[in-house]
Amino acid sequence: MLGVQVEELVVRLPRPGAASKTLFSIPRWRVEPSARVCIAGASGSGKTTLLHVLAGLRHPSAGRVTVGQTTLTDLEETARDAFRARNIGLVFQTARLLPALTALENVALAASVAGIARAPARERARALLEQVGVAARASGRPTELSVGERQRVAIARALAAEPGLLLADEPTASLDPARTDGTITLLHDIAERHGTTVVLVTHEREVQARFDTVIRLEDLITTPSAESA
Amino acid sequence: MTPWDLILRGLRWRWVATVLNGLGVALGVCVVCVVLLVQSDLRQRFEAPGRDYGLVVGAPGSAQQLVLNAVFHQGESPGVIPRSTVRELAEHRSTALAVPYAVGDSFRGHRVVATTEAFFDERFPHPAASRPKDKLAVGRSFGPPAAGVREAVIGVGVRDAIGVRVGDKVELSHGVEDGAMAHEHETLWEVVGVLEETGTALDEVVLIHLDTFLAMDEHAGGTPGVSAVLLFPRRGVHTATLLGELRQRSDLQVAHVATEVRRLLSLVGRLDALFLWVAWLVSIVSITSIFASSYLSTHARKGQFALLRALGLPRRTIVAMSVAEAAVLTLGGAVLGALLAHGLLWIGGGRIEHAVGFGPDPARLVWGEGLAVLAVVAAGACAGLMPGLRAFGDDVATLLSEVE
Numbered sequence: 001m002l003g004v005q006v007e008e009l010v011v012r013l014p015r016p017g018a019a020s021k022t023l024f025s026i027p028r029w030r031v032e033p034s035a036r037v038c039i040a041g042a043s044g045s046g047k048t049t050l051l052h053v054l055a056g057l058r059h060p061s062a063g064r065v066t067v068g069q070t071t072l073t074d075l076e077e078t079a080r081d082a083f084r085a086r087n088i089g090l091v092f093q094t095a096r097l098l099p100a101l102t103a104l105e106n107v108a109l110a111a112s113v114a115g116i117a118r119a120p121a122r123e124r125a126r127a128l129l130e131q132v133g134v135a136a137r138a139s140g141r142p143t144e145l146s147v148g149e150r151q152r153v154a155i156a157r158a159l160a161a162e163p164g165l166l167l168a169d170e171p172t173a174s175l176d177p178a179r180t181d182g183t184i185t186l187l188h189d190i191a192e193r194h195g196t197t198v199v200l201v202t203h204e205r206e207v208q209a210r211f212d213t214v215i216r217l218e219d220l221i222t223t224p225s226a227e228s229a
Numbered sequence: 230m231t232p233w234d235l236i237l238r239g240l241r242w243r244w245v246a247t248v249l250n251g252l253g254v255a256l257g258v259c260v261v262c263v264v265l266l267v268q269s270d271l272r273q274r275f276e277a278p279g280r281d282y283g284l285v286v287g288a289p290g291s292a293q294q295l296v297l298n299a300v301f302h303q304g305e306s307p308g309v310i311p312r313s314t315v316r317e318l319a320e321h322r323s324t325a326l327a328v329p330y331a332v333g334d335s336f337r338g339h340r341v342v343a344t345t346e347a348f349f350d351e352r353f354p355h356p357a358a359s360r361p362k363d364k365l366a367v368g369r370s371f372g373p374p375a376a377g378v379r380e381a382v383i384g385v386g387v388r389d390a391i392g393v394r395v396g397d398k399v400e401l402s403h404g405v406e407d408g409a410m411a412h413e414h415e416t417l418w419e420v421v422g423v424l425e426e427t428g429t430a431l432d433e434v435v436l437i438h439l440d441t442f443l444a445m446d447e448h449a450g451g452t453p454g455v456s457a458v459l460l461f462p463r464r465g466v467h468t469a470t471l472l473g474e475l476r477q478r479s480d481l482q483v484a485h486v487a488t489e490v491r492r493l494l495s496l497v498g499r500l501d502a503l504f505l506w507v508a509w510l511v512s513i514v515s516i517t518s519i520f521a522s523s524y525l526s527t528h529a530r531k532g533q534f535a536l537l538r539a540l541g542l543p544r545r546t547i548v549a550m551s552v553a554e555a556a557v558l559t560l561g562g563a564v565l566g567a568l569l570a571h572g573l574l575w576i577g578g579g580r581i582e583h584a585v586g587f588g589p590d591p592a593r594l595v596w597g598e599g600l601a602v603l604a605v606v607a608a609g610a611c612a613g614l615m616p617g618l619r620a621f622g623d624d625v626a627t628l629l630s631e632v633e
Contacts, residue, residue, distance in 0.1 A: 048630070057539060058626035078543050085541025092629070096536045100242030101230070109230040113540045121230070 001033040001195045002068035002087060002164030004054060009063035011049055023049060024221040026063070033068075033164070036191055036198040040208050041217035047201035050217065051169050054199060055088050056080040067165055085114045089158030089196070091168040091187075095150035097142040103129060103153045104138040107160050114161035121160070128156035131193070132186055148179040152186065159190060166191065168200040172207055184210045232546060235537075236554045246526075250519050251562035257512035258566025258605055259573070264508040265597040266574060267581075268501040270589035273428050275301070275494055281354035282486040284471060286310070286318060287457040292484035293492065299330050299457035300486060302340050302430040306332050307482060309454035312443075314481070318458050323467035326352045329455040331442050335405045339387045341435045343442030343455075346373065352461055355427065368395040368422030371438050379441045381418040386432035388423050395420050399435065416445060428590070512601070516559075516608040520615070523555060527616040534616070535628035548617035555613025556606050563602040570598075 006029040012020040024046045031037050041047045052058040053065060056072045065072045070083055084090075089110075097106045104125050111121035129135045132152040134145070142150055151171060158166055168187065172180040184207055191198045200211070208214045240247045287295040288308025297303045312329075319327035328348055334341040347353060349370040355363075364370075371380035381399055393399060398417040418437055426432055439455065462468040468485075475483035534547050574581070575591035 049626070052626040052629070055539070057629065058624065081538070081541045081543050084539075090539055092539075096532065098235075098238075098533060098536065100235075100238040105230055105238075109235070110540050112230040113537075113542055118230070 001197050003033040003035075003197065004029075004031040004165065004199065005064075005066040006030070006054075007064045007066075009053065009065065010061045011046065011053060011058075012061040020061075022061075024217070026050075026220045027222055029220055031197060031199060033197055034191075034195050035213065036188065036211060037200070038208050038211035038214045039199065039201040039217055039220075040203065040214055041201070043203060045217050046221075047203075047217055048169050051167050051199065051201055054165075055090055055167050056084050085110075086161055087163050087165060089161065089163040089166040091151075091154055091158045091166070091171045093170040093173040095142065095147075095154040097145075097150055097153055097157075099142050102139050102141055103134060103145065103149075106142070106153055107157045110157045110160035116161070124160060124162075125156070128159055129153065131190060132156045147174055148182070151175060151179075151183055155183070155186060155190065159194065159196070162194065164197060166196045166198045168198065170202050170204075171200065172202070172204060177206065180204070180206060181210075232542075232550045232553075236550055236557060239533075239554060240558060246522060247558060250522055250558055251565065253515035253518050254512075254559050254562025254605055254609070255566035255569060257508075257515035258563045258601055259569040260511045261505075261508040261601045262567050262570030262598045263573060264501065264504045265595050265601065266570060266589045266591075266593065268505065269595040269597070270428075270593070271497060271501065272494070274430065275490060275497065282459060283462050283468060284460040284475070285457050285484045285486055286314075286460055286475060287482050287484075289480065289482045292482060293489055295457060295482055295484045296486055296489040296493075298332065299459060300490075302332075302342070302434055306456040309456060310458070310481065311454045315455055315458050318460060321471065323462050323470045324460060325463045325467075326350055326461040328353055328459040328461075329439055330457045330459065331439055331455040333405065333456070334401045334403055334442070336387070336399050336401050336435045337391055339384075339390070339433050339435055340405055341401055341437060341442075343437050343439045345439050346370070348436060353459075355425070355431075364425055365422045366425045368420070370422055371436070374438045374440045379416065379418045380421045380438065382422040382424060382436040383420055384424050384432040384434050385426045387435055393420055395422065401435075401437075512605060515562075516605060516612070519555065519559065519609055520612045523612040523615050527619050530616050531619065531628055534619075535625055538625035539629060548614070551615075551617030552610045552613040556610040559609025559612075560602070560606045562609075563605045567598050567602060 006026050008028070009026040011023045011025075013023050014020045039047055039050065049058065053060050054067070056065075056075070060073060063073065067083075067087065070087075072080055072083065075083060097103070098109070101109060104122065107125035107128055108118075108121040111124050112118065116124065126135065126138065129138050132155055134149050134152045134156070137145055137149055137153075142153075145153065151174070155171070158168075166187075171187070172183050175183060187198060187200070188210070190196070200207070202208060282300060285295050285299045287299065287306065288310050290307030294304060294307050298306045315327060315329045318324060326347055328344055328350075331343040332340060334343075349364060365382070366385060368382070371382055374380075383393060383399075387393060397420050399420060400417055418435075418441070424431065424436070460471065462471050472483060472485060475481055530551075534551075537547055538544070571591045574589050578589065578591060581589065
């Protein structure tokens with residue numbers, strides 16, 4: 001389980017032929033280890049960008065992001081990649097499974113990227129698919145799975161490296177209400193079982209209602225429309 | 230799952246594109262390899278027999294006809310020169326070795342060359358051997374003829390085509406090709422040796438001793454003579470000396486073998502250069518199709534690259550995967566193309582031989598084939614750079630957002 005600490009974070013968006021625009025700026029924010037936090041906010045407010053910054057996929061314009069004991073913003077890109085592979089699981093709006101691989105292989109791939117050997121990676125993938133309830137579809141390719149099944153496989157993939165931090169970006173955006181509920185329950189169960197810290201962003205009120213801690217992005221940021229030179 | 234697993238799974242997943250692209254490359258490389266093999270065989274056949282040969286002297290006529298007949302064993306001899314001239318040429322101060330040839334007979338379609346022991350002299354060049362004893366694959370050379378002894382040495386092509394072995398007797402016919410007729414009296418030659426394979430027209434001839442040839446009734450009439458003399462001048466200025474002197478003679482035609490071979494090759498060379506250009510064009514078209522499909526797949530693959538980057542695969546690994554995938558695809562296609570080329574020559578060799586008089590050896594490899602395969606693989610790898618560099622250049626968050 002890994003906590004997250006954000007200090008003096010600034011994300012600016014470049015604009016062709018004009019000064020860059022500050023998307024958001026967060027003076028200080030902390031997520032405790034094993035916490036399950038939902039970030040709410042309107043579309044375009046920067047929720048996904050914040051998640052990308054926390055994952056080390058995007059370098060902020062200023063500030064520090066620390067995950068566990070590691071300051072991501074101090075790391076070179078290759079080191080950030082390696083850190084993310086081992087410590088951060090990502091779930092996207094759509095499952096983003098590789099079509100050439102089976103469900104099992106998609107999950108095992110994430111474990112392999114994290115440095116886990118082939119056989120243990122497959123074992124872990126099998127166990128995770130069992131946990132998310134799609135073990136019977138392990139040899140199915142993404143095109144043979146339903147949308148809900150794909151998203152469950154994606155959750156299993158996010159957990160393949162046994163990450164201390166799980167970042168989920170609108171993971172139920174493509175699901176119907178029944179599947180949405182099931183997916184959120186699954187996320188909670190898995191996080192509970194593995195002690196994983198969860199940061200989930202969503203604009204869906206039903207999803208927000210399933211979290212004890214809901215933070216509006218607007219409450220975190222200070223100068224949402226500040227211009228910088 | 231290693232990057233290699235991902236590459237192979239990806240190729241298998243897009244199997245239609247993989248097969249079509251691979252076949253395109255295979256066809257291009259196949260055409261290039263066929264042209265290179267035919268070209269190489271043609272050059273071998275033209276260059277090897279004339280390599281290290283000096284001059285050819287024969288009856289007045291065309292120098293090219295003389296070289297074609299005496300060196301490449303093709304066409305008609307321009308005529309006959311007296312044996313006294315052979316002696317005169319052999320004893321000339323500038324001559325190192327003189328090898329007389331008399332032609333006009335054949336054995337089941339294979340030309341007979343009547344010559345002397347000088348053929349086996351170490352100064353007489355052989356395309357496949359530097360030492361006299363290495364000129365023979367089996368048996369021995371014919372010796373000086375004794376009474377009633379008639380011996381022959383055959384090329385490997387004769388052995389393979391007719392199945393004649395050392396110890397067998399062969400009967401010669403008068404004339405070559407379609408006009409050959411049996412000699413008046415049945416005269417047999419015993420095969421005592423088989424020449425080492427040269428890959429040239431020499432493989433297709435039957436060598437007998439000049440004296441046994443001239444002793445036959447049909448050849449003994451009139452002035453006994455020979456068709457040509459292969460002349461090997463001493464080192465230094467002697468080639469020029471002999472050329473200068475012999476060009477003054479109205480009763481002789483002299484040809485400088487290297488010069489005539491160059492002339493022949495320049496005619497053939499233009500044609501095979503044209504074929505080679507066509508073959509490369511075919512290859513360029515197939516490589517261009519790989520570039521096109523690679524470019525078209527760039528957008529589709531951005532999502533895959535974005536995901537791999539998000540999972541933690543470094544940029545360099547993804548670029549390397551993209552390049553390796555294209556290289557594997559083109560390598561497979563290129564190797565298939567080279568195999569196809571050899572297979573085609575194996576299947577169609579007989580037809581080619583029937584049509585043009587020689588059939589390239591399908592088992593032979595030429596260095597140009599390796600270069601063609603490498604060039605195509607390198608071009609394919611460059612095509613793979615396109616989507617790879619796109620993934621390299623873009624911020625992974627941008628890629629994810631674009632695909633989302």
